[in-house]
Amino acid sequence: MSRKAPRRLIDDCFLTDKERLTHEEALDILRERLSPVADLEPVPLAEATGRVAADAVLAPRPVPAADNAAVDGYAFALADYEATGGFFPVAGRVPAGHPTSEKLPIGAAARIFTGAVMPPRADTVAMQEDCEPHEQDGQDFVIIPPGLKQGANRRRAGEDLAQGTALFDAGQILRSQDVAAAASVGTAAITCYEPLKVAIVSTGDEVLEPGSTFRDGAVYDANRPLLQGLLAGLPVEVTDLGILPDRRDEVQETLRAAAETHHAILTTGGASRGEEDHIVSTLDEIGSRHMWQLAIKPGRPMTFGQLGDCVFLGLPGNPVAAFVCFRLYVRPALLRLAGADWAEPRRVMLKAEFDIRSKPDRREFLRGILLTENGTVTGVDKFDRDGSGLITGLREADGLIEIPEATTEVKEGDEVAFLSWGELGG
Numbered sequence: 001m002s003r004k005a006p007r008r009l010i011d012d013c014f015l016t017d018k019e020r021l022t023h024e025e026a027l028d029i030l031r032e033r034l035s036p037v038a039d040l041e042p043v044p045l046a047e048a049t050g051r052v053a054a055d056a057v058l059a060p061r062p063v064p065a066a067d068n069a070a071v072d073g074y075a076f077a078l079a080d081y082e083a084t085g086g087f088f089p090v091a092g093r094v095p096a097g098h099p100t101s102e103k104l105p106i107g108a109a110a111r112i113f114t115g116a117v118m119p120p121r122a123d124t125v126a127m128q129e130d131c132e133p134h135e136q137d138g139q140d141f142v143i144i145p146p147g148l149k150q151g152a153n154r155r156r157a158g159e160d161l162a163q164g165t166a167l168f169d170a171g172q173i174l175r176s177q178d179v180a181a182a183a184s185v186g187t188a189a190i191t192c193y194e195p196l197k198v199a200i201v202s203t204g205d206e207v208l209e210p211g212s213t214f215r216d217g218a219v220y221d222a223n224r225p226l227l228q229g230l231l232a233g234l235p236v237e238v239t240d241l242g243i244l245p246d247r248r249d250e251v252q253e254t255l256r257a258a259a260e261t262h263h264a265i266l267t268t269g270g271a272s273r274g275e276e277d278h279i280v281s282t283l284d285e286i287g288s289r290h291m292w293q294l295a296i297k298p299g300r301p302m303t304f305g306q307l308g309d310c311v312f313l314g315l316p317g318n319p320v321a322a323f324v325c326f327r328l329y330v331r332p333a334l335l336r337l338a339g340a341d342w343a344e345p346r347r348v349m350l351k352a353e354f355d356i357r358s359k360p361d362r363r364e365f366l367r368g369i370l371l372t373e374n375g376t377v378t379g380v381d382k383f384d385r386d387g388s389g390l391i392t393g394l395r396e397a398d399g400l401i402e403i404p405e406a407t408t409e410v411k412e413g414d415e416v417a418f419l420s421w422g423e424l425g426g
């Protein structure tokens, strides 16, 4: 009589599974499938930081508009220095905002202030602290020390922006310094993509609204506040759909309705294989699924698909996995939909202050804590526990340590790639 071999237990939820998409394959799918969906609108400068520029803006004029003084002092023509021996009569006073068209007389200097336009013929400014004012027969003179080079303390017209220089390109997320550059050329509003309409929802019978009375078996909803915080500062308008129970019809109906009025829906929980997990089945039944199950840790059940024209991003329920997936996939995906170019986070290589073994064919993102000596980074340690329910690890960490698929072991002193929170969106 034949006997069936005993079933091998799969008791490691992080077991390698070749069918899962790699991190790079997942990024490729998102990059290929997503493009800007938001409309355009003019945005006043005061609201433009963090928004995505829809057009390149070229400087219509040079900045500064004219040669001007970089310091308070005395403007003169360096060619006059030898003839005067540095002893100049002061002919005129040029405050900022009050340019003169009068040529500086030969052999004379003009009192000048920071930002004031250089009088015609002057090419150099001596800083007032280095000069000695002098009065003789009711006439003001100034003694200017030797050694100044022609053009010292003079800012050239167009040295910040020549006319026609691109301030930023279409698809750039505007930073305060970009907005300042637009202001400096006289632009009052920038054409940007409208904020993306994003709905967020938590799922799970156990998930309870913070502030309500605790009940047995419950967990307070950490993920909606987490997502709201992560979305703050992105060019999005968030609708909070609350908490959905583990009921397929209710999940499907809520998501179907939200898909009609939003560019993207973000869910947490219900993304894995249990029969109480309704995210993947929702996509399969009323939408389409482009990606599910990644060869990464944490974040394996990360899901991407669409419900009609609405992009669907299903994050794992474990808060650490939700956080990591948001930063690796969801943030760049939302920014792309919102008009931005796809930006890769930059890694720095740091000395590992830990030892680990890692399973092959899976990329791991460990919570990384920077080690410093006298304010200088000397290496990176990992948070000591790996559980993806441990928000504490996120709080302790400065970023993620990336362990590539091919690495099976890291020893203290090895170089590892570190992605700071700043590179992953702040």
Ligand SMILES: Nc1nc2c(c(=O)[nH]1)N[C@H]1C(S)=C(S)[C@@H](COP(=O)(O)OP(=O)(O)OC[C@H]3O[C@@H](n4cnc5c(N)ncnc54)[C@H](O)[C@@H]3O)O[C@H]1N2
Pocket: 013, 202, 203, 204, 206, 207, 219, 220, 221, 222, 223, 224, 268, 269, 270, 271, 272, 273, 277, 298, 299, 300, 301, 315, 316, 317, 318, 319, 321, 388, 389
């Ligand atoms: N048999 C298997 N079980 C699990 C697998 C697997 O492959 N096979 N994968 C595990 C991994 S990895 C993850 S990650 C989780 C994620 O699964 P789901 O996305 O379906 O999430 P849930 O099961 O709904 O929740 C997981 C965990 O997180 C807690 N949670 C959920 N939502 C919240 C919230 N809003 N705030 C705080 N905590 C939340 C929930 O109570 C669970 O403890 O599945 C593994 N299981």
Ligand code: MOO
Pocket: 296, 297, 298, 299, 300, 301, 316, 318, 321, 388, 389
């Ligand atoms: O992959 Mo799951 O770690 O708990 O994200």
